[in-house]
Amino acid sequence: MSEPTTPVTPRLTVTVGPVAHGGHCVARHDGRVIFVRHAIPGETVEISLTEHDDDAKFWRADVTRVVEASPERVAHFWPEADALKAAARHGAPVGGAEFGHLSRTGQRGLKTAVVREQLERLGGLSPDRLDALFTAGVEDVDAKGNQAQRDGLGWRTRVGYAVTPSGKLGMHAHRSHSILPIQDMPLAIPAINELRLWEIDFTGIERVEVAAPANGSGTLVLLAPVFGLSDKASGAAVKRVARALAALETPPSVARWNPENSAIEVVNGRGWVKETTDDHEFRVTGDGFWQIHRNAPKVLTDAALGFLLQGGYLNDGADVADLYAGAGLFTAPLADAVGPDGSVLSVEGSPGTSRDARKNLHASEQVEILQGRVEKILGTQSRSSQTAAGQRRRFDAVVLDPPRAGAGKAVVRALVATSPSAIAYVSCDPAAFARDVKYFANAGWQVEKLRAFDLYPHTHHVETVALLIPATRPATVSAAVSAAKASSTD
Template sequence: MSQPSSTRPADSPRLEVTVGPVAHGGHCVARHEGRVIFVRHAIPGETVEIALTENDADAKFWRADVTKVLVASPERVPHFWPEADALRAAARNAAPVGGAEFGHVSRKGQLELKTAVVREQLERLGGLAADRIDALFAAGVEDVDTAGTPEQLAGLGWRTRVGFAVTPSGKLGMHAHRSHDVHPIREMPLALPAINDLGLWELDFTGIERVEVAAPANGSGVLVLLAPDAQLSEKAAGAAVKRVARALAALETPPSVARWNPENGAVEVASGRGWVRETTEDHEFRVTGDGFWQIHRRAPKVLTDAALGALLQGGYLDDGAQVADLYAGAGLFTAPLADAVGPDGHVLSVEGSPGTSRDARKNLHASAQVEIVQGRVEKVLGTASRASQTAAGQRHSFDAVVLDPPRAGAGKAVVRALAATSPSAIAYVSCDPAAFARDVKYFANAGWALESLRAFDLYPHTHHVETVALLVPAKG
């Protein structure tokens, strides 16, 4: 396979193809002379001109961007963001920035494409029969932006966190897909207004390599993280951070600013504080630096309602229940789980990141029924299950588990370790349909079955989709 390319469209071979079905990863499948081509910025059924971006002769498949639409789909709409529009980018001999690869598709069309991807992954990787998927997933992917401003109804202004790169000239930018090229931008329409209002594109970020911005939906204050160029001396790196911090301090509503090390997550405050305050209806959370928090402004409520709702409806969260929150982050699910099981219950909260685990301890220090453990989930589960064996040699049994792994999924080792603790039900929250489907297969091999499934479009105008599933021991 070829490496990420910086080839300009004008220098790339052009082909005319008819586009086939959508595939996981933000592209559609086309074929040319027997060769599979993954085409971005297309819609199934269209006839398009494409520029090949990766086309090694010995590659199993090629990659391409659409440069011209010859026969358009009824679901094609004008892209809302010029820098991410493949057609406008091709006209100026450039590649579009990533981050809005479905922006040319109607909102209805996006939901249909994402539904097709979830179904295909469950059938191909999860091993589920089509009729079973029909029964589980009749609702398809659900739109969460059904109320709000016109921009929010259009799927804009939802991101509470955005990462930026920096151009060689010091301007804020974003990468093209699978490319080292950084293109300057002057807006990020998917971000909350508080992020765009900073006007970061007007500043000089020379000496800074990455910029991360967190803006809680509650309006409690923006945090800007600055990662200096790793090639700079310590003195030069410190000077670059101070210069940008001074510029940000001069804004009408200055954000907090901190120097940030992406390798270890270390945060050194330059002004304000190195954390943000996130809130739900019933709880408040401190999230330090680049610690994980759901990106969509409505995601915390949507996901906690779906995951805990499934467990409550099944009767797995009675007062006094024994539960676990795995990949728990700062405690988004742990806090309502603690409320549900009450003071006589127990919540084991496991998180691998030391910094995020420290946040969880601060956020949940008043909940005596919560046990917070920092470490790898499969190792903690193995230790916990051995340590909690009774005198009769029986392993501890969870009444319920919330499993919210990173994009790569839980994996075979975690599934095996979790199954060994014999929980009664698992609410599985996933942000990647392929990883989720693979884990469904691992669970099936361990004697588990999907009881219910919902999916939410928490990433409008991108190919990403969030699923919430309830898994239970298979009957018979």
């Protein structure tokens, strides 16, 4: 099968402006804003328009040639994702490594700029406040790894693939239905590439998801048949791929998967993977959520719980909540922190992932696991049977880790109504995070601490962790205690 090609469009030469959220930079041509991917601020580049309707507010484009390069530009590590090589073959690059043309330092610099810009423009934080909160900028999490990891490679423990019409493993071009065949996935950990999925005939399969825990406990391959195939044809396709994978020296588990409802049917092995942290073990079923960077579970739990512990918000007997709790990554260490006399409310919307949490935390009697919408469950929580009717449960601390779209106004309103002392907010999208920061600010809350981590090297994505507290309350519980003691001796 020949590689899909992009339509021939007029090429323009532009000077690239600042980075913007979403993996592109801003350029202008005859007064028109153009969002340019694969560029670096300050460069002069030739671009090919990919979206350019006459009545559109802005256009989109890919770089096809660099006229004046930035000092931060490097050779792209992945030919299939290299916009310049794709332009030379009159094709499009695959998505998923849109910052691969930048040095690692340059990537973190652009991500730092995006976090700051979003929090200033959408979150309402002043430049001086951001200077005080965000002096470290986006932090490297791979500095102590092997050379490949320091280069930003071999970190993904989960990868999703598409399949070309001819049955070849592939990935989509950005904002396109075109699927480009690939021969490697340099961002994936070795266990995923060792499957050599690009050598397998996936005819009859539409999507392939692979989960390979960094602990080496076993890989799971999920196969979604082409929509509309008969049960006989789709079953035959799944069995054919499963036989090919079973012939490997270290065969993975294989399951048939329905992306619409996350239902899985195990073909070989088991339908879940075992994830581990320093202190806990987690079962994650099928396509259930888990952080994809091999270091992310430790980095994020250390940061989020570190904020709460340092502030004195977590102690024996505390009442805390883990919202959008997944399989229990934060719930388990929260249960350790509050001890058997404390309590942890774990709320997760996905039924399958909530079932995983129940299995993972069945021995922790202080944990209550509820499945459903966060704002609805928060609205039904009362502190105890002795609490006056209608009085809401009050949390000492909360971990909030919403999906990419953010928590939203309704969740923020319901959470603030529970009057927590502090919230550790974990976010994978700076724009959604900034919008929520504004909602919290309108409710009388402020960002007290902020960190950000480069947990998605060579992409525009960045993870932030913030400590939010009521603006009228002392920054820490210990500070409040000290103030009270000082007052009593006056």
